Amino acid sequence: MWYVGEVIALHDETATARTISLEVAAWTAHVAGQHVDVRLTAPDGYSAVRSYSIASAPNSEGRVDLTVERLPNGEVSPYLSQELAVGDRLELRGPIGGWFVWRTHQTEPIQLVAGGSGIVPLMSMIRSRKAAGSAAPFRLLYSVRKPAAVFYSDELQALTENEGLSLTYAYTRDAPKDWPRPPGRIDTTLITNATWPSNLGPTCYVCGPTSFVEIAASLLIASGHRPERIRTERFGPTGDRK
Amino acid sequence: MSSNIYDYLDGNAAAGELSKIFALDVTVAQGQCAHCGTTKRFAEAHLYMQCPGVVARCAVCEQVLLRLVTVRDRALLDLSGMRYLSFDTSQSEQ
Numbered sequence: 590m591w592y593v594g595e596v597i598a599l600h601d602e603t604a605t606a607r608t609i610s611l612e613v614a615a616w617t618a619h620v621a622g623q624h625v626d627v628r629l630t631a632p633d634g635y636s637a638v639r640s641y642s643i644a645s646a647p648n649s650e651g652r653v654d655l656t657v658e659r660l661p662n663g664e665v666s667p668y669l670s671q672e673l674a675v676g677d678r679l680e681l682r683g684p685i686g687g688w689f690v691w692r693t694h695q696t697e698p699i700q701l702v703a704g705g706s707g708i709v710p711l712m713s714m715i716r717s718r719k720a721a722g723s724a725a726p727f728r729l730l731y732s733v734r735k736p737a738a739v740f741y742s743d744e745l746q747a748l749t750e751n752e753g754l755s756l757t758y759a760y761t762r763d764a765p766k767d768w769p770r771p772p773g774r775i776d777t778t779l780i781t782n783a784t785w786p787s788n789l790g791p792t793c794y795v796c797g798p799t800s801f802v803e804i805a806a807s808l809l810i811a812s813g814h815r816p817e818r819i820r821t822e823r824f825g826p827t828g829d830r831k
Numbered sequence: 832m833s834s835n836i837y838d839y840l841d842g843n844a845a846a847g848e849l850s851k852i853f854a855l856d857v858t859v860a861q862g863q864c865a866h867c868g869t870t871k872r873f874a875e876a877h878l879y880m881q882c883p884g885v886v887a888r889c890a891v892c893e894q895v896l897l898r899l900v901t902v903r904d905r906a907l908l909d910l911s912g913m914r915y916l917s918f919d920t921s922q923s924e925q
Contacts, residue, residue, distance in 0.1 A: 626847040686846040687859040688874030
């Protein structure tokens with residue numbers, strides 16, 4: 590079942606990532622963490638389908654925000670992140686997936702671990718928590734190449750100040766001056782210092798490129814988290830689909 | 832760009848394709864691997880999409896659980912790698 594979404598706003602998050610706000614008629618409200626499939630069809634009938642996580646909080650207005658990172662050799666993401674204009678229409682399928690989701694009735698501590706644009710579905714969870722007035726303790730460990738590559742940075746800053754979100758950035762390439770940790774991949778020390786201890790029984794959501802998720806999930810398990818409490822969403826090569 | 836061992840996604844990513852066939856969300860169903868007997872959510876399977884169709888493999892033994900190929904108006908689904916799927920039907924309002 591494909592729906593038509595109209596682009597109502599565009600917002601650049603970084604030099605290579607753009608948030609696309611869509612209004613979709615007859616859309617079922619999503620649950621934080623879900624994704625949509627976007628289908629683009631060329632005049633000759635060739636079509637390409639890609640999955641994108643929803644960034645916005647669940648709502649009943651048919652409003653869906655997607656943040657799309659431009660991939661250098663991408664077939665779809667350059668169009669979505671550069672050429673798409675307000676008023677354009679996109680075909681959408683969804684909302685999709687009932688596993689990598691955070692529901693507002695969950696009260697246990699939540700550990701979010703993002704690698705790069707893996708922040709997108711986790712941001713939907715953070716926004717959903719705020720919209721619902723949930724008191725669930727949230728921590729976010731956000732691994733990102735450099736400060737300029739951070740999505741939603743002002744909003745995240747405000748959430749740490751006003752909403753009790755605990756946030757740790759882990760820079761992999763360039764860190765700000767005087768940053769306590771030298772740039773590098775996430776490691777055991779970081780997991781120990783920046784995530785909920787396993788004895789608090791948190792549910793962990795890990796999203797990022799496959800290699801990042803692999804490392805992050807292994808580190809969480811090594812620090813005592815039960816594998817069944819770790820939910821993962823990998824993204825990476827999807828090939829071409831019709 | 833990535834090495835071969837990291838060329839998979841999670842079973843979650845097949846939810847859209849599977850929604851063309853199933854009324855319920857297969858990715859939250861518990862499925863038993865017919866090869867090693869592991870029971871997990873389908874969302875936790877390893878999913879390979881850079882092929883003609885979709886292949887899901889057991890996260891434990893890496894044997895094939897599911898294959899789905901769509902050619903024009905025909906979808907071919909092979910579920911022989913799964914002994915069963917167990918659904919929570921209370922979510923079936925969707």
